[in-house]
Amino acid sequence: MTHPTREEWITYLYDEFDKETRANLTAHLHVCPDCKTTLAKWRGTTVELNEWQVPARNKSIAIETARPILRWAAAALIVLGFGFGVGRLSSTGSANVAKMQATLLPVLREELQREFNADLQAALNTERSTFATDFQRQLRAGFEVWAANTTAAANLETRRLLVEFVQSYKPARADDLRATLAVLQKADKQYRAEYARLRKDLETVAVVTDNRFSLTQNQIGQLASYTIPTTEP
Amino acid sequence: MRTSPFAQFKSLFALSDEQAMWRVQTQDDATAFAQLVGRWENPIQRLCTRMTGDTHRGQDLAQDTFVKVFAQRKNYQPSGRFSSYLWRIALNLCYDELRRIRRRGEASLHDESGDGFALLDSQPSADPGPDRLAVAEERAETVRQALLQLPETYRSVLVLRHYEDLKFREIAEVLDIPEGTVKSRMAEALNQLGRLLLPKLNDKANQFSRPTKKSNRDERLLI
Numbered sequence: 001m002t003h004p005t006r007e008e009w010i011t012y013l014y015d016e017f018d019k020e021t022r023a024n025l026t027a028h029l030h031v032c033p034d035c036k037t038t039l040a041k042w043r044g045t046t047v048e049l050n051e052w053q054v055p056a057r058n059k060s061i062a063i064e065t066a067r068p069i070l071r072w073a074a075a076a077l078i079v080l081g082f083g084f085g086v087g088r089l090s091s092t093g094s095a096n097v098a099k100m101q102a103t104l105l106p107v108l109r110e111e112l113q114r115e116f117n118a119d120l121q122a123a124l125n126t127e128r129s130t131f132a133t134d135f136q137r138q139l140r141a142g143f144e145v146w147a148a149n150t151t152a153a154a155n156l157e158t159r160r161l162l163v164e165f166v167q168s169y170k171p172a173r174a175d176d177l178r179a180t181l182a183v184l185q186k187a188d189k190q191y192r193a194e195y196a197r198l199r200k201d202l203e204t205v206a207v208v209t210d211n212r213f214s215l216t217q218n219q220i221g222q223l224a225s226y227t228i229p230t231t232e233p
Numbered sequence: 234m235r236t237s238p239f240a241q242f243k244s245l246f247a248l249s250d251e252q253a254m255w256r257v258q259t260q261d262d263a264t265a266f267a268q269l270v271g272r273w274e275n276p277i278q279r280l281c282t283r284m285t286g287d288t289h290r291g292q293d294l295a296q297d298t299f300v301k302v303f304a305q306r307k308n309y310q311p312s313g314r315f316s317s318y319l320w321r322i323a324l325n326l327c328y329d330e331l332r333r334i335r336r337r338g339e340a341s342l343h344d345e346s347g348d349g350f351a352l353l354d355s356q357p358s359a360d361p362g363p364d365r366l367a368v369a370e371e372r373a374e375t376v377r378q379a380l381l382q383l384p385e386t387y388r389s390v391l392v393l394r395h396y397e398d399l400k401f402r403e404i405a406e407v408l409d410i411p412e413g414t415v416k417s418r419m420a421e422a423l424n425q426l427g428r429l430l431l432p433k434l435n436d437k438a439n440q441f442s443r444p445t446k447k448s449n450r451d452e453r454l455l456i
Contacts, residue, residue: 006416006417006420007413007416007417007420009420010401010416010419010420010423011401011416014394014401016400016401041423041424041427041431042420042423042424042427044427044431045423045426045427045430045431046395046423048372048376048426048430048431049376049380049391049395049396049426051369051372051373051375051376052283052373052376052377052380053373054278054279054282054283054288054291055288056275056279
């Protein structure tokens with residue numbers, strides 16, 4: 001026979017098993033005197049443990065202090081109840097009042113119900129068209145508010161996008177301008193260099209031409225002054 | 234532990250322990266702390282009393298527990314239940330106190346001179362006679378003495394399960410040990426207690442059940 005472990009028996013003792021497991025262990029107890037003895041000893045010990053009770057200080061104090069108040073409250077309740085009973089019994093018109101209530105109550109209830117229904121119907125008839133127009137007006141007003149809000153939100157969004165676009169465009173534009181300026185400056189520099197070189201060449205040409213003119217002039221002068229020597233016969 | 238329907242209805246609208254502790258932790262809420270103390274003062278005091286065997290010491294330790302909870306409120310980690318946290322603090326304080334007592338060599342815990350009778354609150358009936366009261370006190374004192382002879386690890390499990398009605402799973406959470414270990418400690422605690430308690434109680438029962446014979450015999454011996 002396989003015995004349940006002592007951990008299982010402890011769980012059984014403190015009733016922490018589900019029904020099925022508990023039933024299985026109970027069945028085992030019927031056929032196993034050893035386990036039954038162990039469990040009986042433990043039960044006896046737990047019963048003895050209950051002999052030592054520690055006082056719940058606060059609760060007892062609270063009850064003790066509340067006890068006179070409770071007594072007075074109970075006494076007051078009894079006196080009041082007695083007075084109420086005596087008053088009810090000694091009142092003379094109780095029978096007449098009951099009779100009057102029995103006759104009047106159904107009539108009053110019916111009258112009130114009829115008036116209430118009539119008022120309700122009239123209110124519904126008169127208020128139906130008003131209700132419809134009100135509803136339409138409120139719906140329109142709501143729609144307008146919604147449309148205005150949506151437009152405003154859309155405008156706001158568009159403005160925000162534009163600002164973003166401009167902000168992103170500006171740096172690109174500035175970059176372009178800087179590049180163009182650099183190109184122009186480079187071209188200007190090149191132009192100046194070309195201009196200086198041309199000027200130098202022209203000056204050289206002018207000087208050379210001037211020299212040539214002077215030389216030619218001298219040669220022409222020499223030629224003009226040249227006389228053919230006469231030959232002696 | 235049974236609660237009245239009114240208390241159950243009231244508890245639907247009351248703060249849970251965890252909510253109250255959260256308020257204490259984040260807002261230093263004195264009202265919430267008072268609620269926690271009101272709910273847990275008696276159970277913690279009972280635990281400390283049974284762990285140390287001394288009502289006054291138990292009251293002091295319960296007070297120290299709440300002082301410690303409030304002082305360490307900022308370090309509270311709301312990962313488990315507040316009650317587990319509280320039981321753990323109280324138990325640790327009890328262990329510290331028991332260690333101090335042992336170091337000082339106090340013998341009062343196991344003193345069988347009868348002083349322990351003042352610690353008890355045994356009221357077996359509404360108006361018991363002096364003889365019945367004496368028997369009840371005697372039995373309670375025997376239980377107290379036997380409990381104090383148990384190793385602390387067994388005593389804590391037994392007190393939490395038997396007297397404070399915690400489930401084995403909850404005790405495992407408090408002590409941070411496997412549930413199987415809790416159960417085996419409980420079984421061992423009951424075995425040891427049975428060996429300690431039953432002979433003493435039987436002796437006392439015999440002693441109280443035969444007073445006349447004993448007195449007659451004593452008289453004969455005197456003669």
